[in-house]
Amino acid sequence: MAGSLIKIQETTVSSATANVDLTGIDDTYDVYMVKLYNVVPSTDGASLYCRVLESGTANTAAKYDWADVYMRTNSSFANEAQENNTQWNWQPTLGSASNESGQGIVYLFNFSNASEYSMFTKEMTYIRADSSSLTGGQGGGVFTDATNCNGVSIFMSSGNIASGTFVLYGLKITS
């Protein structure tokens, strides 16, 4: 089995931006992927958040659950989980100092399937603001409403996205 990544959207932020919305998810592919790299918040210590888009509009309902484990160079690992929040937290306490940024891959499942919950798995690495230490984060989340989602809206818990690149791909599998 072979496959390829089909690029759907790409946004590079070079001046302060509150939200980056990536749309184009439909039933063309079973799985979609968001690649984000060199993401820097304008507010040191802000967290990188995400919501699903329904027809291009972010759903702000308290239906976002996630469970993550964070491995840290300066401390013991930490488990973090929340239910019924109003967004997912992809990168908590992201640093904005020189050479501090966030990178990651997120796989999106069932987004275009109105009969199933939308879910994601993630693999992140970034430099934390409070300790300037490396964090590796892995986990997943679910939006507990069976709706048709056509994209994601990515934003910071506080302030803007100062810079970063966000790419949405479809995973095309050929056999």
Added chain:
Amino acid sequence: MATQEELQEIANQEIEDAKPLFKVVDNVRMELSDDDYAQLKLDRGAAKWDAQQNGYKEARQQAYGSIAEQLDMQYWDSVNGTTTWKDHIAQVKADNPKP
């Protein structure tokens, strides 16, 4: 300790002071709509409230020594009759108090 309403007011003012704010939709940059601004204010207020009420948890997680370090403290405490581990935990809690 600020009330949720007070933090929301601060958040509202921060957004007003920061205007104009922009979003990028499929690589097209545009100013936030009125609805976007309203949602952003709510989000900012909620984030401030969460940070005030729950920020100590994350701060404590960061401040605690690793499991290996804490086990080492406990071992030497048991050997020497000291209270290094208990003091460490107490100090982290004191430095990062619950609201």
